[in-house]
Amino acid sequence: MVTDGLPGVALAAEPAEKNIMEQAPRPPDQSLFAGGLIQQIVIPGILMASAAFVLKLIAISKNFSVSTQQTMIFTMLCIVQLGNALSVRTVKPMFKSSPLRSPTLLLTITLTIALQALLLYVPLLRSIFKIEKLSSQSLLLTVAVSLICVVAIELSKMFVNSKWGPGKQELSPTARQTRP
Incomplete structure (x- = not known):
């Protein structure tokens, strides 16, 4: 709830991109999921699941408890969801868009990280959520993965946008039929 709810509210308050009105509208017969939207949903999900699997394998190899x-x-899913919130806020690469453009999003990300730290390091909260205090080694591995x-999600976004993004959308079935 915290990793999706707070950033989601902040994204709703995000100012529109400057050139949004210069983009051509979607053809009426084109699917809402055209233009690479399915790929922008599925690929990050696969990357997040893969990262969780890899982190689990690393943790097993280090003999960490279950x-x-x-x-x-x-914790990894919390961090990745926050990175994904930064990624989905614009079609441009994350590093080309100032994070200061949305102070509300930065505030919610900071708040979420603080809440996650409280969960990890306040004994009462750890017992309620049945989680463990992470050692510096386990925390470092978690942050690294x-x-x-997040970088892989951003690279996939750049790839999807280069193939299907704005200005490169597939022809609608009607447009394909009328083309010579």
């Missing part, structure tokens, strides 16, 4: 492994994956996953 509860520590679960906490690492829980999370950041690699």
Whole structure:
């Protein structure tokens, strides 16, 4: 709830991109999911699941307890969801768009990270959520895998936009029929 709810509200308050009105409208007979939207949903999901699997394998190889492994994956998913919120806010690459454009999103990301830290390091909260305190090694591994996953999501977004993004949308069935 925290990793999706707060950033989702902040994204709703995000100012529109400057050139949004210069983009051609979607043809009326074109699917809402055209233009690479399916790929922009499925690929990050696959990358997140893959990162969780890889992190689990690393944690097993380091002989971390099962509860520590679960906490690492829980924390990784929190971090990756926050990175994904930064990624989906624009069709441009994340690093080409100022994060200061949306102070509300930055505030919610900071708040979410603080809440995650409280969950990890306040004994009462750990016992309620049945998670473990992460050692510096397990936290470092978790953050590293999370950041690699966020970079992979951003690279996949750039690839999808280069193939199906704005200005490269597939022809609608009607347009295909009328083309010579």
